[in-house]
Amino acid sequence: MRKEAAGGSGDTALVARGSTGVGHETGNAIEVRNLAKSYKEVSVLRDVSFSVRRGTVFALLGANGSGKTTTINILTTLLKADDGTAYVAGFDVVAQPAEVRARISVTGQAAAVDDILTARENLVMMGQLRHVADPGRTATDLLDRFELSDAADRRLATFSGGMRRRLDIAMSLVGEAPIVFFDEPTTGLDPKSRNDMWLTIRNLVETGTTVFLTTQYLEEADHLADEIAILHGGEIVAAGTPDELKAMMPAGLVELEFGGEAQLSAAEHVLGDQHSVSRVDSKLVVATTGSVGEMADVFIELKNAGIEPTEFSRRLPTLDDVFFKILDDDRSRRAGAR
């Protein structure tokens, strides 16, 4: 499966070179082909291709420093790629940046709000710059929607981090851009604010908006996204719907708990020969095909070795499993290549 993902990006590269202006033809909200970007000698994006359908949520998933923000900066006309093409709303981000900017809004990682202004003034200014019909009314509506009405006329210097973040998002919704970018929207938020954020994103999609978000949380991508692409080492190492990604994992994961570290290590040793095992917290996770025979083997091997699990359960793979498996495969592939 992993091989297919890697080979796949190569194949699409050939197709894309044959036809430029992909964005126009497919009608996708975002169309990215073979994007590459280096900072001095450090190559951040090597070969990134993906597309985002209109009216869906797309999550770009990756660890810190994997190139998520660089990708967003290229798509939002802040940064020029060294190679490759990117179309947003059907327009080339390099050749037609003004057309792109008229159709997007961006919420960056840092809350880009004006401290000296009040919340209302920040929103009214956005309304004026986006030339909405009634900036004052738009501001009032958004203040209400983001529960900032009580603090509307206070300067931001007195705002909490959560309030600034909410205002930041409200500001990017002024003018109702059809494509909205969020760079790690929930990083550093408390659970309640995070749920509110998720709700905001869902509501946006219900009104037909396309949402592109980056996240380092698999749970978030799983929860929100129609499609996910995993960015690692400057490449998309896997892409698909959350279910498709989960299908990359063996269907039957057996979770085993033991009375102590000695038993856990012994079990890891015994089962490691025949199965793919990994430690998650103090549990041992054994990957099987899900067949009764193979699961029975696991317990027979344990019984023969005289190891007794204290707890066991079977569970479906989560995106975490997928992510770690991909990183694992990648590591062993690189080790093998050496």
Place this chain on the structure above:
Amino acid sequence: MRALVDTWTMTKRSLRYTTRSMDTIITVVLMPIAMLLLFVYVFGGAIGTQTGSLKYVDFITPGVVILTVISGIAYAAVRLSTDLHRGIISRFRTMPVAPSSVLGGQALSSTLSNLFSCALVVMVALVVGFRPSADLTAWLVFCGLLVLLILAATWLAMFFGLTAKTAEGAGAFSYVLMLLIFISPSFVPTRSMTPPLRAFADNQPMTPIVETMRSLLADGTPGPHVWGAVAWAAGILVVFYILALGVYRRSTPSAAAP
């Protein structure tokens, strides 16, 4: 039309930074006023005998006004740099707003607040004995040249504000400008300087500007240096207008580095 409306929106934003923290105006005018008092009351006794028929306070007031502008634009550079590093410039850059509107708004508000600071400093100069003999026309020409100087200096400041690594370092370029003011006929006649220094002082951009300003205020005529003054100011304005817009278009906040 749209660009003009956007420029005004950005100007209002910048002006609020000034009107809501009046202490910044005080900070800006404090240094030139201190210099004015220092030169008039401490050094003036010694240097004042070198300025011919002109009273020393009348001699140095144009230089003090230029010092005020330098102090004011250093603040503008720091502000712009702060906007850049906090991601506010990135937000504007991803919006359908012309670069010339974002920077133009800053330039316009910088001009207005600098004119206000200069007026404050001139008032203090009047209190300590400054007696200009300029008529209305001369004052208008003086103000025109001052606006041109402020605009040139502001675009220069914005270039440095956008290229500085940190907001703290963004105002550092102003020390060089300050040095130019002191190595010019602003506070002492250049004939008292050593020959190489004098050659530099007589030919650097500040010199025709300060000479013209002094001539306008003291004699009511622009004097022989007026075209040199306009050429220098306009040249700096054009060069840094182009440079600043270029840097703006390519800027990325430090937070967005990989």
